[in-house]
Amino acid sequence: MKRLPHLLLPVALGLFATTVPWWLAWLEQDYYLGLATRIVIYALAATSLNLLIGFSGMVGFGHAAFFGGAAYLSAYLTQYGWYSAWVAWPLSLAFTGVLATIIGLFSLRTRGVHFIMITLAFAQMIHYAIVAWPAAGGDDGLPLVQRSSLPPLDLADDRQLYWLALALTGAVLLALSYLARTPLGHAWIGIRENERRMAALGFPVLPMKLACFVVSSLIAGLAGILLVQQTGMASPTHLSWTTSGQLLVMALIGGAQRITGGVKGALILLLAEEWLAHLSAYPHFWIGLLLLALAFRGELARTILGEKGR
Amino acid sequence: MTSPLLACRGLCYRYGALQAIADLDFDLMAGEMHALIGPNGAGKTTFVNLLSGELPPDAGKILLDGKDITRAPMHERVAAGIVRSYQIPQLFPRLSALENVALALPARRRHRYVFWRKASTDLASLEEAEAWLDRVGLAEQVGLPAAMLSHGERRRLELAMTLASGARLLLLDEPLAGLSAEESAQMANLIAALKEARTVLFIEHDLDHVFRLAHRITVLVEGRCLASGDPDSIRAHREVRRAYLGEWA
Amino acid sequence: MLPLFFEQAANGLQFGLMLFLIAAGLTLVFGIMDTINLAHGSLYMVGAYLGAHAAATTGSFLLGLFTATLGVAAIGALLELFVFRRLYARDHLDQVLVTFGLILIANESVRWLWGDRPLPLDAPSAFAGPVEFHGFSYPAYRLLLIFVGLTLAALLFALLKFTRFGMWVRAGAANRPMTEAMGVAVPRLFFVLFVVGAALSAFAGYLLAPLSAVQPGMGENILILAFVVIVIGGIGSIRGALVASLLVGVVDTLGRALLPELLRTLTNAQLASHLGPTLASMSIYLLMAAVLYFRPQGLLPTRL
Ligand SMILES: Nc1ncnc2c1ncn2[C@@H]1O[C@H](COP(=O)(O)OP(=O)(O)O)[C@@H](O)[C@H]1O
Ligand SMILES: [Mg+2]
Numbered sequence: 001m002k003r004l005p006h007l008l009l010p011v012a013l014g015l016f017a018t019t020v021p022w023w024l025a026w027l028e029q030d031y032y033l034g035l036a037t038r039i040v041i042y043a044l045a046a047t048s049l050n051l052l053i054g055f056s057g058m059v060g061f062g063h064a065a066f067f068g069g070a071a072y073l074s075a076y077l078t079q080y081g082w083y084s085a086w087v088a089w090p091l092s093l094a095f096t097g098v099l100a101t102i103i104g105l106f107s108l109r110t111r112g113v114h115f116i117m118i119t120l121a122f123a124q125m126i127h128y129a130i131v132a133w134p135a136a137g138g139d140d141g142l143p144l145v146q147r148s149s150l151p152p153l154d155l156a157d158d159r160q161l162y163w164l165a166l167a168l169t170g171a172v173l174l175a176l177s178y179l180a181r182t183p184l185g186h187a188w189i190g191i192r193e194n195e196r197r198m199a200a201l202g203f204p205v206l207p208m209k210l211a212c213f214v215v216s217s218l219i220a221g222l223a224g225i226l227l228v229q230q231t232g233m234a235s236p237t238h239l240s241w242t243t244s245g246q247l248l249v250m251a252l253i254g255g256a257q258r259i260t261g262g263v264k265g266a267l268i269l270l271l272a273e274e275w276l277a278h279l280s281a282y283p284h285f286w287i288g289l290l291l292l293a294l295a296f297r298g299e300l301a302r303t304i305l306g307e308k309g310r
Numbered sequence: 311m312t313s314p315l316l317a318c319r320g321l322c323y324r325y326g327a328l329q330a331i332a333d334l335d336f337d338l339m340a341g342e343m344h345a346l347i348g349p350n351g352a353g354k355t356t357f358v359n360l361l362s363g364e365l366p367p368d369a370g371k372i373l374l375d376g377k378d379i380t381r382a383p384m385h386e387r388v389a390a391g392i393v394r395s396y397q398i399p400q401l402f403p404r405l406s407a408l409e410n411v412a413l414a415l416p417a418r419r420r421h422r423y424v425f426w427r428k429a430s431t432d433l434a435s436l437e438e439a440e441a442w443l444d445r446v447g448l449a450e451q452v453g454l455p456a457a458m459l460s461h462g463e464r465r466r467l468e469l470a471m472t473l474a475s476g477a478r479l480l481l482l483d484e485p486l487a488g489l490s491a492e493e494s495a496q497m498a499n500l501i502a503a504l505k506e507a508r509t510v511l512f513i514e515h516d517l518d519h520v521f522r523l524a525h526r527i528t529v530l531v532e533g534r535c536l537a538s539g540d541p542d543s544i545r546a547h548r549e550v551r552r553a554y555l556g557e558w559a
Numbered sequence: 560m561l562p563l564f565f566e567q568a569a570n571g572l573q574f575g576l577m578l579f580l581i582a583a584g585l586t587l588v589f590g591i592m593d594t595i596n597l598a599h600g601s602l603y604m605v606g607a608y609l610g611a612h613a614a615a616t617t618g619s620f621l622l623g624l625f626t627a628t629l630g631v632a633a634i635g636a637l638l639e640l641f642v643f644r645r646l647y648a649r650d651h652l653d654q655v656l657v658t659f660g661l662i663l664i665a666n667e668s669v670r671w672l673w674g675d676r677p678l679p680l681d682a683p684s685a686f687a688g689p690v691e692f693h694g695f696s697y698p699a700y701r702l703l704l705i706f707v708g709l710t711l712a713a714l715l716f717a718l719l720k721f722t723r724f725g726m727w728v729r730a731g732a733a734n735r736p737m738t739e740a741m742g743v744a745v746p747r748l749f750f751v752l753f754v755v756g757a758a759l760s761a762f763a764g765y766l767l768a769p770l771s772a773v774q775p776g777m778g779e780n781i782l783i784l785a786f787v788v789i790v791i792g793g794i795g796s797i798r799g800a801l802v803a804s805l806l807v808g809v810v811d812t813l814g815r816a817l818l819p820e821l822l823r824t825l826t827n828a829q830l831a832s833h834l835g836p837t838l839a840s841m842s843i844y845l846l847m848a849a850v851l852y853f854r855p856q857g858l859l860p861t862r863l
Binding site: 178181184185186187190196199204205211 | 364383384385393394401402404405409421422425427428430432471475
């Protein structure tokens with residue numbers, strides 16, 4: 001009985017999220033279904049960073065490489081008629097996994113600020129490499145010929161795509177909260193808390209961190225694949241460092257070490273963006289201020305409320 | 311003569327220009343309680359780091375049961391039965407004492423990639439972890455985060471983790487450091503209780519405890535072995551008296 | 560082929576020296592304060608904008624240079640006092656959050672003030688043409704940059720080597736706890752370091768402006784290059800930054816100019832035209848990966 005209130009909020013939110021397409025139809029605001037889908041997909045992508053930061057304490061600043069890499073490959077495959085999601089998606093994910101393993105093997109030799117810079121640099125390398133590759137459409141990006149076929153679903157239907165993204169995101173969130181209670185989750189948390197001690201206790205820290213890095217990248221890759229389905233296009237933006245930064249910021253403002261942090265962050269950031277874009281020609285200026293305010297909210301509260309605000 | 315459980319030959323390590331361990335030979339017999347003493351900066355911690363695999367030696371060999379483990383990574387050494395403790399307790403500050411010890415259990419090491427089963431279903435492990443906490447007198451603190459423990463309690467938790475690892479060879483880096491006289495005596499008793507069951511190399515400054523606990527003592531000065539032998543021979547050793555015991559006498 | 564090679568090598572040297580000016584302040588901030596500053600590239604961009612604007616209104620290239628350097632030094636001072644000072648003790652996550660926010664603010668501000676289109680800036684007329692040298696000809700402006708870059712680098716090294724301030728900085732970069740032990744001098748040290756780093760970066764941003772485009776977002780590419788330099792050189796190592804800057808400058812420039820040619824001679828034309836640009840744009844990252852693999856601490860790590 002004690003667990004009930006604990007479950008109430010997620011269940012209510014899940015129910016609400018599931019019914020969003022109908023709400024929007026009722027309000028005659030179907031335009032916003034695209035935004036809702038994007039929020040869900042970015043929530044998934046940001047969650048991949050919550051896994052990385054929350055479980056093993058690594059601040060990855062290069063997840064655009066996996067997000068965009070999988071996006072590009074899945075779009076590329078449709079150019080050759082590989083429409084089946086059952087084939088194209090696992091292939092794209094496998095590619096992401098290989099990429100993450102290689103990048104991880106190099107960057108995991110370092111930590112802290114070093115790790116942040118190196119993941120960023122590798123992501124930039126992937127960005128330039130793909131954009132310079134003639135078959136990838138350069139600065140114009142790579143169009144998706146058609147949405148993947150995933151029987152019994154029909155992804156050409158925007159609602160079904162939304163529900164698929166929602167189901168996958170929900171499944172990942174549930175899996176992660178289960179993972180936190182398993183021996184693997186505990187070992188990762190141990191690495192986050194005290195890596196040196198974990199090594200001294202006989203855990204092969206490097207392979208375990210690599211595993212976390214790769215799993216996190218696969219989740220980001222899955223989000224990238226979904227995003228291409230929604231936008232119909234793999235674009236250099238998906239690979240750019242601003243996407244890495246955006247995902248990280250989402251993961252952070254929602255609470256880096258919370259499994260649901262990415263969901264909260266994606267909601268806040270994308271809704272704020274959408275809203276500010278109506279109000280100002282320079283919405284990101286305000287987003288930037290928002291980030292500063294969030295980071296310094298303690299100080300701000302103290303200034304506004306006076307010393308008693310402590 | 312039986313062959314040693316752990317043997318070092320010609321071990322060297324330097325930090326930049328400083329030769330911390332210089333051409334050290336060392337033997338540890340199975341089942342013995344071996345004290346490593348020496349002034350601050352003698353290289354005792356560095357030596358433990360070399361044995362546990364935290365630092366790679368510049369030269370020399372480390373043999374466990376006659377097998378060369380000089381270049382073996384830490385986790386292989388733990389699997390082979392060597393586990394160390396730290397001079398400054400290395401805990402998981404935000405995890406409970408119970409979880410700290412549970413992470414040290416061999417079962418957790420073996421199941422490190424298990425993601426399909428909750429850790430809490432492994433009741434045997436939890437009981438085992440609790441038993442270790444009980445053994446070091448932390449039964450009351452089972453649920454407290456490590457960060458909330460007092461210094462003495464942290465030391466005991468550190469020991470409980472080392473014991474729980476199931477290692478046959480324990481390397482204890484100053485397990486009594488910073489403890490009150492009473493706490494020291496308790497901790498010394500806990501270590502004494504390991505006699506026969508485990509092989510122990512421990513670092514300690516208080517010679518009363520050292521002479522009471524150890525079967526054998528090695529004196530390290532400036533990275534070199536000044537003397538090694540049973541307590542009586544160390545007590546009688548002229549150079550040790552002059553160079554080392556004299557300081558405290 | 561040979562003249563082309565020399566010209567590109569000189570371009571690499573010139574770019575590397577400018578990169579050094581940008582990376583020098585940043586690597587010290589990382590090394591001494593253990594603080595990640597993503598907005599360093601924005602200072603570079605703002606420098607270029609301020610300078611180009613001043614040069615356009617006054618008609619004087621030199622006035623532009625002063626405006627860029629001093630203006631950004633002032634901005635850097637304000638940022639240090641009001642933002643970074645509160646950030647050093649925070650964890651890296653907060654630092655990422657705040658400095659990412661600063662980038663957004665900077666990019667939008669220049670868009671707001673100067674619009675989306677690139678701002679033009681010409682090299683001063685005295686240096687507009689090429690100089691002839693034993694049959695080689697090389698742009699005078701680039702030669703000027705090489706000269707200025709070398710002078711400033713030498714000045715920086717002299718400062719670090721011979722002044723008390725420089726001694727503190729070197730000690731702090733090699734051994735962070737030492738900075739804390741220095742006590743009262745620390746806030747002042749951090750302040751000066753940050754401001755000098757900002758000014759150097761703006762200085763380089765302005766000088767590079769005639770060779771590249773002054774536009775929103777120009778800071779980010781250079782920021783990432785500076786990161787690569789710092790990683791290769793070793794965090795906090797100023798000598799490492801110099802070596803790595805030159806290495807990155809030369810590898811990047813030569814890679815872009817010569818790799819496609821080289822591939823064409825090695826493989827068939829079609830494969831070369833596919834692979835060439837990709838490999839060229841990856842070259843410095845491959846360099847970084849190689850350095851990381853063999854020397855995770857960088858080429859010249861700081862160590863007491
Ligand atoms: N990380 C390090 N870098 C440089 N010198 C070190 C480092 N760790 C220890 N030392 C030096 O090595 C010597 C041996 O240190 P240590 O093994 O900790 O001595 P002990 O444990 O016997 O007190 C000391 O002189 C110490 O200053
Ligand atoms: Mg010691």
